[in-house]
Amino acid sequence: MNTATRIFLTLTVCAMWHVSAAQFNQNQAIAHRGAWKTDNLPQNSIASLQRAVELGCAGSEFDVHLTKDNVLVVNHDNDFYGIDIATATYSELLVKKHPNGESIPTAEAYLLEGMKQQKTKLIYELKTSKLGKERTLYSADLAVQLVHKLGAEDWVEYIAFDYDACKRIVELDPNAKVYYLNGDKTPAEAKKDKLYGLDYHFSIFKKNPTWIREAHDLGLVVNAWTVNTDDEMVNLLDQDVEFITTDEPALLLNVIHNTK
Numbered sequence: 001m002n003t004a005t006r007i008f009l010t011l012t013v014c015a016m017w018h019v020s021a022a023q024f025n026q027n028q029a030i031a032h033r034g035a036w037k038t039d040n041l042p043q044n045s046i047a048s049l050q051r052a053v054e055l056g057c058a059g060s061e062f063d064v065h066l067t068k069d070n071v072l073v074v075n076h077d078n079d080f081y082g083i084d085i086a087t088a089t090y091s092e093l094l095v096k097k098h099p100n101g102e103s104i105p106t107a108e109a110y111l112l113e114g115m116k117q118q119k120t121k122l123i124y125e126l127k128t129s130k131l132g133k134e135r136t137l138y139s140a141d142l143a144v145q146l147v148h149k150l151g152a153e154d155w156v157e158y159i160a161f162d163y164d165a166c167k168r169i170v171e172l173d174p175n176a177k178v179y180y181l182n183g184d185k186t187p188a189e190a191k192k193d194k195l196y197g198l199d200y201h202f203s204i205f206k207k208n209p210t211w212i213r214e215a216h217d218l219g220l221v222v223n224a225w226t227v228n229t230d231d232e233m234v235n236l237l238d239q240d241v242e243f244i245t246t247d248e249p250a251l252l253l254n255v256i257h258n259t260k
Contacts, residue, residue: 023118028237029252030059030123030245032226033076037247042098044074046105046113052120057249059121059157060114064107066129066139067093072107072146078130080104086131107143111152122152123245125181126160126169133164140168144176159199159223170194179223187215197221199245202232212239230255 034041034048035055041048044062052060063076071090078085081096093104105113107124114122126143129135140160147156157177160166163185169178170193179199180190190198198215202224205212215222224236225245233255236244246252 024121025056025058025119027056027058027253027256028242028244029055029057029249029256030061030223030225030243031055031057031249032061032245032247034060034062035249038250042100042102044076044105045098045100045102046110047100047102049110049114049122052249053114053117055249055253057120057253058243059123061123061125061159061245062110063125063127064139064143065127066135066142070138070142072139072142074105074107074110078127086129086135108146108150111146111150111156115150115152115155118155121157122155124156124158126158126162126165128160128162128165133162136162136165137168140165141172144169144172148173157196163193166195167193177221179221181225187211187218187220190215191218191220195220197223197242199223199225199243201225202227202236205236205239212241216240227252234259 031052033043035051036043036048049060062074064072064074065085066072067085067090068087069089080093083093083096097103126140147153158169159179159181161181163180166178166180169176177196179197180195181199183200183204197220205224212222222241223243223245224241227233227244227246228248233244233252237259244252
């Protein structure tokens with residue numbers, strides 16, 4: 001293969017990738033722990049992720065803990081059907097199953113499933129370890145390593161309640177899209193620390209009514225959680241927030257459609 005042909009093929013592949021990567025849905029709907037509610041699916045399951053994709057959500061949020069033997073697993077609570085995740089091995093967690101028969105997903109399995117499509121982003125919530133800061137930061141290290149190993153950077157955006165974990169992710173990957181969840185940092189502070197955006201409970205924005213505008217003026221992206229009523233959805237859409245995290249993604253998608 002001569003040099004000209006090699007360059008042509010490289011440019012063609014790059015162009016195809018950019019077209020493909022641009023196919024992510026451009027609405028505001030983020031399914032909270034996947035789209036689980038309507039069909040009574042287990043939260044944070046592969047099935048709830050698949051349903052979020054089927055609905056056409058812009059993103060599907062999922063929560064990640066670290067096991068005793070350093071396996072990243074997807075679950076909201078600190079325990080998986082009574083088994084404490086932080087002090088259990090992954091194999092010990094496999095004793096229990098979700099009601100639909102799924103085992104607790106590893107973060108790797110969840111990401112690989114999500115990467116089968118290019119419509120719905122994967123919103124990776126790094127859970128704060130009850131075992132302390134060191135363990136939380138180690139979870140952040142492993143998260144970035146995993147995303148890079150899988151080549152999942154275009155799919156994944158990170159959220160966390162631990163501000164130091166947010167900063168660690170940015171340090172490890174300056175191109176990562178990282179949002180802070182806790183609600184106690186101003187838009188200016190988040191911008192200073194090179195975060196991509198704010199992801200606060202909608203009540204925080206009500207208490208600080210200038211923050212959405214301030215965030216946008218600074219070039220930050222805004223998400224609000226967990227918004228489950230149409231009135232609150234419309235209020236936030238009227239303020240041009242980029243994303244809304246909800247347990248009712250079908251309702252939000254309908255509200256978005258009706259407000260256009």
